[in-house]
Amino acid sequence: STLAESNLYRSWKADVIGMTNMPEAKLAREAEIRYASVSMVTDYDCWHPDHENVDVQQVIKVLLGNAAKAKNMIKNLIENFENHIDPKDPTNNCLDVAIITAPEKRTKKTIDKLKTVAGRVLNK
Incomplete structure (x- = not known):
């Protein structure tokens, strides 16, 4: 400082x-x-x-x-x-309500990229 x-x-x-x-x-x-x-x-x-x-x-x-x-x-x-x-x-x-992108708008590429941190919710 x-x-x-x-x-x-x-x-x-x-x-x-x-x-x-x-x-x-x-x-x-x-x-x-x-x-x-x-x-x-x-x-x-x-x-x-x-x-x-x-x-x-x-x-x-x-x-x-x-x-x-x-x-x-x-x-x-x-x-x-x-x-x-x-x-x-x-x-x-927390992820249950954190992802707002509609499932049909999620690309496979994005799902694969995020599966480590968000796979539990993205794969529903």
Whole structure:
């Protein structure tokens, strides 16, 4: 962030700033895909009076540490994901109402392209 952006975020009482994931989250839900955003801090923003400006090496060092943490998190998620699936979760059937193209207007090419994420509904 620039100093002006940083001060604006601070005036909003924001503790952490980053890019939004809203479009991805909405599209994932529509496709019945579980989605979570994980944010890992790399550095203090430019406003912080008690810290020097960060350099690329410092950010890379923190990024590498975050990458190791992320790998452990993914391994844990893979090992435990099925223990946390709720069969009554509405995400399980969002596609039932997400596709509005009439079946007779769907081409075989499009159905084949989308079968991995939407085959359950497209093949009805």
